[in-house]
Amino acid sequence: MTHRDGRLRETGAVRLAIFPPERHDVNFPSLRARVAGAAVLVSLTAACGRIPPAYPDPAPAVTEAEVIGVWKGDCGATFTVEEGGAAEITDFPVEYDRDSGVQKASGPAQWRLLKATKNIPQQLDLVRDQKAHTLSFGLQEGRMFLQLLLVDPADFSYDCDFRRV
Structure with missing residues (x-):
């Protein structure tokens, strides 16, 4: 048929x-x-390849007063945020490469608070040597923290979570 x-x-x-x-x-x-x-x-x-982690659970809107103070990272770094936009970083991760590891910097910096957008949580920029290092605000167990995420060109990442002390 x-x-x-x-x-x-x-x-x-x-x-x-x-x-x-x-x-x-x-x-x-x-x-x-x-x-x-x-x-x-x-x-x-x-x-x-490692899929980069998503942004942390967003924190409620953060004011400048809540940012001022000393922040200590789980990677051994610290930074101090002062009134007027001045900051000081110590052993702060500024670059990451899978082959050479983490490059850290210490010294004076500037800071600025960025507002949240539809898909991105509120962030804090630490600026040193005309390069901004962006940290995202998040909540973990009801406590605010800042997350720094560095990614190298081969998509390997390094993160450091900071809490205010």
Whole structure:
């Protein structure tokens, strides 16, 4: 009843194209093979690169008065935020490279408070040598913290969480 040569066959008012059986078997992987291929691709992507962490749970709007003071990081760094925009950093991570590790800096800096946007939480910029280092405000167990995230070109990341002392 089917045409093996690919000719058109009329069925009632509908015309159907009938393909030879060999065309069904060529270059059409089974659903199982396609799913397995997709699973391998996802596994390789996860194994070869680290997906950067998302922003922390956002903190409520932070005022300048809440930022002023000494902040200590879980990476050993500290920074002091003073009234008027002055800051002081000590062993503060400024760059990260998977091969050479973390480069740190110490000395005077400036700070500015950035407002939250639709998709980005409120942030604090520490500016040293005309380069801004952005920290995101977050909440953990009801306590405010600042998160610094450095990413190298190969998508490896380094983070340091700061709490006010």
